[in-house]
């Protein structure tokens with residue numbers, strides 16, 4: 001019985017560490033940033049990657065995301081994905097994004113994302129990489145993006 005329990009525990013632990021992303025969050029002023037993550041790029045030499053997260057404004061006034069920085073990329077921008085008239089998805093640079101009072105804005109596949117361009121290092125599953133979100137009112141909020149499974153965020157059951 002003891003052996004069985006140990007085996008079960010090992011299986012459960014391996015599930016926790018290899019698969020599911022762990023929930024993590026960051027706070028600054030009235031804003032809460034939940035589970036910033038980057039799905040692992042398909043190759044180690046990828047030059048771009050997309051980052052996702054959720055921003056909740058617990059305050060009584062709106063705030064605005066006005067910039068993103070990260071040491072892992074030459075350039076980091078807020079993008080959105082839009083369908084053109086032919087139904088082709090195209091990415092567009094968004095200079096700033098309002099986070100209304102009491103609202104949660106989700107960055108998800110097919111929508112808002114943080115675009116890391118000119119990656120300076122390979123992003124390996126399980127790593128944490130630093131980034132800074134810059135808001136008009138809340139100021140600079142340092143976060144860590146977890147490098148998750150390449151499939152993270154494909155369904156909507158993630159965090």
Ligand SMILES: [Cu+2]
Pocket residue numbers: 050079080091092113114115
């Ligand atoms: Cu993009």
